[in-house]
Amino acid sequence: MVKICCIGAGYVGGPTMAMIAYKCPDIQVVVVDISASRINAWNSDRLPIFEPGLDDVVRSCRGVNLHFSSDVESHVADSDIVFVSVNTPTKTRGLGAGKAADLTYWESAARMIADVSTSDKIVVEKSTVPVTTAEAIEKILTHNNPGKHDFQILSNPEFLAEGTAVADLASPDRVLIGGRGDTEGGRKAIAALKAVYARWVLEDRILTMNLWSAELSKLAANALLAQRISSVNAMSALCEAMGANVSEVAYAVGKDSRIGPKFLSASVGFGGSCFQKDILNLVYICECNGLPEVANYWKQVVQINDYQKARFVQRVVSSMFNTVSGKRIAISGFAFKKDTGDTRETAAIDVCHGLLGDKAQLSIYDPQVTEEQMRRDLAMAKFDWDHPQHLVPSSPTAASGQVAVAWDAYAAAKGAHAVCVLTEWDEFKKLDYQRIYEGMEKPAFFFDGRNVVDVDALRKIGFIVYSVGKPL
Numbered sequence: 089m090v091k092i093c094c095i096g097a098g099y100v101g102g103p104t105m106a107m108i109a110y111k112c113p114d115i116q117v118v119v120v121d122i123s124a125s126r127i128n129a130w131n132s133d134r135l136p137i138f139e140p141g142l143d144d145v146v147r148s149c150r151g152v153n154l155h156f157s158s159d160v161e162s163h164v165a166d167s168d169i170v171f172v173s174v175n176t177p178t179k180t181r182g183l184g185a186g187k188a189a190d191l192t193y194w195e196s197a198a199r200m201i202a203d204v205s206t207s208d209k210i211v212v213e214k215s216t217v218p219v220t221t222a223e224a225i226e227k228i229l230t231h232n233n234p235g236k237h238d239f240q241i242l243s244n245p246e247f248l249a250e251g252t253a254v255a256d257l258a259s260p261d262r263v264l265i266g267g268r269g270d271t272e273g274g275r276k277a278i279a280a281l282k283a284v285y286a287r288w289v290l291e292d293r294i295l296t297m298n299l300w301s302a303e304l305s306k307l308a309a310n311a312l313l314a315q316r317i318s319s320v321n322a323m324s325a326l327c328e329a330m331g332a333n334v335s336e337v338a339y340a341v342g343k344d345s346r347i348g349p350k351f352l353s354a355s356v357g358f359g360g361s362c363f364q365k366d367i368l369n370l371v372y373i374c375e376c377n378g379l380p381e382v383a384n385y386w387k388q389v390v391q392i393n394d395y396q397k398a399r400f401v402q403r404v405v406s407s408m409f410n411t412v413s414g415k416r417i418a419i420s421g422f423a424f425k426k427d428t429g430d431t432r433e434t435a436a437i438d439v440c441h442g443l444l445g446d447k448a449q450l451s452i453y454d455p456q457v458t459e460e461q462m463r464r465d466l467a468m469a470k471f472d473w474d475h476p477q478h479l480v481p482s483s484p485t486a487a488s489g490q491v492a493v494a495w496d497a498y499a500a501a502k503g504a505h506a507v508c509v510l511t512e513w514d515e516f517k518k519l520d521y522q523r524i525y526e527g528m529e530k531p532a533f534f535f536d537g538r539n540v541v542d543v544d545a546l547r548k549i550g551f552i553v554y555s556v557g558k559p560l
């Protein structure tokens with residue numbers, strides 16, 4: 089029986105391994121993590137991440153062929169295939185700070201694999217890493233375990249999106265496996281991993297290629313996805329200036345089969361743990377390889393995203409007679425997208441910081457984000473969310489009573505001068521806006537950063553509405 093061990097029980101490690109265990113009852117899967125609390129949560133009734141459909145998948149195989157453990161070393165030692173799915177955040181200090189990927193966690197995982205291995209292993213890069221990381225890992229493994237065991241390195245980047253992870257894993261557009269197809273050991277390793285996915289993924293969707301192409305394809309895919317959002321967000325600014333409607337423009341543009349309709353929703357800005365991090369990583373790689381023009385091209389995607397968030401704050405403040413000082417503003421949604429409780433790099437953090445800087449009183453509601461998480465996010469310096477050891481409060485305002493957390497959207501809006509929708513939760517489409525209007529100060533402003541509400545209906549009620557990329 090094949091034994092798979094995955095190092096890192098996070099948003100990727102947990103769901104991907106649960107899907108492998110679910111689809112392959114004859115494979116033993118163990119997910120390990122240095123965080124005992126995360127492992128305890130995976131073993132409890134309340135999983136550490138909210139992901140639609142995940143509870144059922146985990147429940148059906150946990151304790152059978154799916155296990156979560158903090159005994160990292162012993163499970164790595166006797167596994168045949170070791171996935172490494174640890175975090176690879178942006179470096180916060182030293183060479184490349186603010187751009188380069190921090191491979192500290194990756195390197196320590198690799199050193200540990202070399203130290204504890206008692207048999208040959210296939211080591212799979214699941215984390216998103218800089219191009220040529222596989223070579224570095226290979227060196228660490230072979231130099232620290234000389235001649236004893238054979239290590240084959242594969243790149244198998246993950247393309248799931250949060251909120252749809254289970255569906256994405258069950259029916260992926262493609263599975264990518266990069267390896268050394270020019271050696272016999274490499275070919276065998278590629279075939280072994282391919283055989284795992286082939287249990288449920290059509291063979292023509294499993295792509296094999298060389299290691300560097302696989303590593304770069306992951307960064308390229310995220311860069312292109314984020315670039316579409318920044319492109320449509322840039323258009324949204326122009327639409328507002330010209331009286332055009334960005335939803336109509338995106339619809340018309342997306343009808344072109346060469347462009348397609350997906351990822352063209354204008355928003356307050358993209359968030360999430362990866363788009364910005366991976367583009368900055370790409371920028372850094374380009375700079376290090378003497379390609380400043382290419383680096384600048386991709387940098388613009390992040391700059392437009394920052395501009396979009398700043399533009400939203402500016403719109404709020406300027407519409408409300410140039411001051412939000414002391415005014416209560418309801419924030420509807422804090423997660424970086426709907427159907428997740430994840431707040432990493434959510435646009436809400438920057439928007440809230442902007443409004444707090446202008447002395448607003450915030451009243452925040454999100455169906456999946458805890459108060460503790462919101463307060464932690466608002467007190468943290470940029471990039472520090474993934475570096476717990478560097479936690480330094482950067483915004484004293486967040487701790488100073490300017491932030492209240494509400495239990496629903498109605499409570500958040502009660503007595504508020506404005507509502508800002510920052511996450512596209514479905515429930516925000518169905519609220520009783522007449523009731524919300526009646527409970528608010530007048531004029532009642534509504535700033536829809538996600539284009540979820542019916543602008544005409546809200547205007548009829550009496551709201552002054554701003555919706556990203558829509559005529560004012």
Ligand code: NAD
Nearest residue numbers: 096097098099100121122123174175176193197215216246
């Ligand atoms: P995460 O922070 O949720 O999980 C990483 C886990 O690794 C943490 O629980 C941490 O405790 C653990 N860890 C770190 N070092 C360890 C070590 N030496 N030994 C054991 N455990 C260790 O991160 P994530 O969101 O799952 O992302 C993981 C990787 O996958 C990143 O490279 C990310 O870019 C990539 N990725 C993420 C997504 C996503 O949707 N979140 C999608 C595709 C790819």
Ligand code: UGA
Nearest residue numbers: 246247248249250317351352353355358359360362424425
């Ligand atoms: C993204 C990619 O979609 C995944 O393929 C990839 O595996 C993952 O990053 C990763 O590498 O981490 P994710 O960040 O989970 O997935 O979610 P997305 O659906 O891509 O949304 C990212 C952000 O863009 C969200 O804030 C979302 O609201 C925003 N977005 C998305 C828009 O503003 N407009 C759109 O049209 C689409």
